[in-house]
Every structure is written in C-alpha cells, then in structure tokens.
Amino acid sequence: MWTKNNIPDQSGKTIIVTGANAGIGYETALALYEAGAHVILTCRDQHKADETLNKITEHTGKGSLETGILDLSSLASVKQFAEGFLQTHQQLDVLISNAGVMIPPASKTTEGWELQFGVNFIGHFALTGLLYPLIKSTPNSRIVTVSSMAYVRGAINFDNLKSEKDYDAMREYGQSKLADIYLSLELQRRIEATGDNVLSIAAQPGANKTELSRHMDTDAFAAAVERVGGLMDPWQGALPSLYAAVEPEAKGGVLYGPDQDGGYRGYPAEAVLLPHALDEAVAKKLWDFAEEVTGVSFPA
Numbered sequence: 527m528w529t530k531n532n533i534p535d536q537s538g539k540t541i542i543v544t545g546a547n548a549g550i551g552y553e554t555a556l557a558l559y560e561a562g563a564h565v566i567l568t569c570r571d572q573h574k575a576d577e578t579l580n581k582i583t584e585h586t587g588k589g590s591l592e593t594g595i596l597d598l599s600s601l602a603s604v605k606q607f608a609e610g611f612l613q614t615h616q617q618l619d620v621l622i623s624n625a626g627v628m629i630p631p632a633s634k635t636t637e638g639w640e641l642q643f644g645v646n647f648i649g650h651f652a653l654t655g656l657l658y659p660l661i662k663s664t665p666n667s668r669i670v671t672v673s674s675m676a677y678v679r680g681a682i683n684f685d686n687l688k689s690e691k692d693y694d695a696m697r698e699y700g701q702s703k704l705a706d707i708y709l710s711l712e713l714q715r716r717i718e719a720t721g722d723n724v725l726s727i728a729a730q731p732g733a734n735k736t737e738l739s740r741h742m743d744t745d746a747f748a749a750a751v752e753r754v755g756g757l758m759d760p761w762q763g764a765l766p767s768l769y770a771a772v773e774p775e776a777k778g779g780v781l782y783g784p785d786q787d788g789g790y791r792g793y794p795a796e797a798v799l800l801p802h803a804l805d806e807a808v809a810k811k812l813w814d815f816a817e818e819v820t821g822v823s824f825p826a
C-alpha cells in the first residue's frame with residue numbers, strides 16, 4: 527500500500543504546487559515539505575499564502591517554503607509569476623498544476639474564457655509552457671496535471687469556449703478536466719519527440735471533502751456523495767498527485783487515481799482511460815489552439 531510514508535527524501539528538490547492554500551493542494555504541499563522539498567505555495571493573495579505557510583510550518587518538516595502569487599484566471603498574472611520565478615530560481619524539479627474551480631456561476635477569465643476552461647486548463651497550459659525551459663534544464667523533472675473523473679462526460683466544444691452560446695456548469699467542468707488530460711498526454715508525446723528528460727503525468731484525486739463543491743446545492747451534493755459511495759479526506763486525494771510527483775516507478779503519459787473499484791486502499795493506481803481521452807487528433811487541435819491563444823509555445 528503506497529501512502530505518504532513512501533515518499534522518498536525530497537531534500538534538494540524544488541516543487542511548485544498551485545492552489546496550495548486549500549484542500550488537496552494544501553495536503554500535497556504539506557507532505558512534500560515534510561519529506562524535505564523546497565515547496566513554492568502559489569495562491570491568489572498574499573494573506574492566504576502567508577497563512578498557509580505559517581500553518582504548514584507548525585508541522586515538523588525537513589523542507590522549506592516560499593510563497594508565490596498566481597491567479598490562473600489572468601494571463602498577465604501567470605506571466606508575472608513565471609517571469610519572477612525564472613529570475614530567482616535555478617531549478618524546478620516538479621510542477622504540480624493542482625488549482626481548480628468547479629461549477630461556479632457563469633463567469634469569465636480576464637481574457638474572456640469560460641472560468642473553468644480558463645483556470646483549470648488555459649492558465650495551467652501557459653504556466654507549464656513558460657516554466658518549461660527551467661523544468662527541462664532540471665534533471666529527471668516532472669509535470670503533474672490534476673484532472674478529475676469528470677473528464678468522463680467531457681468534450682471539447684471548440685465553438686463555445688467563451689460560453690457565448692450557453693453555459694452548463696457541470697458540462698464545462700468536464701470539458702476543463704478532459705482538457706487537462708489532453709494537456710498531460712499530448713505533452714508527454716511531445717516531450718518524447720524532443721528527447722527531454724521530463725515526465726508529464728496526470729492525476730485524479732477521486733472524491734474528497736474539500737471546498738471545491740462550494741457552488742453545489744445541498745441536495746445535488748448529497749446525491750453526488752451517495753453516487754460515489756462517500757468522500758475521502760483531502761490527504762487521501764493528494765496521494766495520486768504525490769505518487770506522480772515523487773514515485774520512482776511512476777510513468778509519463780499516465781493518469782493515476784485511487785483504486786478503480788471505488789474503494790480506497792491507499793494505492794494510486796493507473797486509470798484505464800476512456801477512448802475519447804486518448805483521441806490524439808483532438809489533443810493536438812487543443813494544443814495548437816492553446817499555443818495560439820496564449821502565445822506560449824513548448825516543448826520544442
């Protein structure tokens with residue numbers, strides 16, 4: 527059984543966790559700090575970032591912490607964070623793209639994208655690309671993109687990415703999380719073509735008790751919890767991301783999640799992806815689209 531006790535010593539590693547102030551991101555950052563990593567906690571505002579840093583340092587850890595301000599709903603914020611990071615750091619061993627938003631009331635990013643597509647996918651795409659030169663120059667580095675089983679009902683509606691036609695909150699969430707899988711798998715294919723020593727891995731946490739469900743009404747939430755047979759704690763939801771980030775046996779181009787039987791046995795297993803998530807033509811189309819709208823091109 528793989529648990530956070532299996533995390534190898536992370537001393538000397540530099541790891542970014544986006545959305546580190548809450549839920550799964552917080553538990554991910556805490557475990558990596560305990561294991562000795564230098565963890566960059568990215569949050570939208572300095573107050574929350576400082577609170578998180580203070581809370582984590584109350585635990586016994588071998589690592590060190592710093593904060594970074596990053597709002598994934600604004601490309602200017604993504605660029606400012608990435609440029610600052612590149613100027614002040616010589617290595618980036620792991621980027622964990624964890625931050626996310628689920629079924630908010632209809633809203634848009636600064637650039638006009640539907641909020642979930644913009645934050646969960648576009649923002650992380652740009653962040654990954656801008657940091658890629660440093661990731662690539664760090665030996666044995668990894669990029670972990672946090673998706674969700676919500677990808678199952680997702681599809682990329684290329685003609686409605688700004689929700690100009692209609693808005694269906696859960697449909698757009700599924701779209702954004704499918705886009706995260708395409709990002710992760712297509713990146714691994716492209717990395718393999720370049721020969722860079724980087725792994726791109728997707729993780730999905732299962733169903734966990736976090737603030738992600740804040741926009742769900744009580745009845746819908748209760749029904750969803752019943753459907754999935756109960757919720758796990760956020761530290762359990764962090765295990766697939768942690769496995770992808772640090773486990774020597776983890777493979778690129780794979781989605782790791784909790785056991786597929788729905789039970790939690792502490793082992794992040796390789797998920798069997800549905801065929802639409804493996805559609806390389808759509809993944810490539812989405813990649814080209816994301817490069818065009820963000821102006822960020824990588825990995826070559």
Ligand SMILES: NC(=O)c1ccc[n+]([C@@H]2O[C@H](COP(=O)([O-])OP(=O)(O)OC[C@H]3O[C@@H](n4cnc5c(N)ncnc54)[C@H](O)[C@@H]3O)[C@@H](O)[C@H]2O)c1
Binds near residue numbers: 549550569596731735
């Ligand atoms: N909780 C679950 O059951 C579950 C299931 C599947 C996938 N996930 C995924 O796990 C990840 C973490 O979710 P969680 O459950 O911990 O939720 P959470 O709401 O507790 O935490 C989300 C984090 O993302 C940050 N965030 C939101 N919008 C942001 C923005 N514009 N810019 C920067 N940061 C932003 C929040 O500040 C917070 O730190 C998400 O990607 C989510 O889609 C969660």
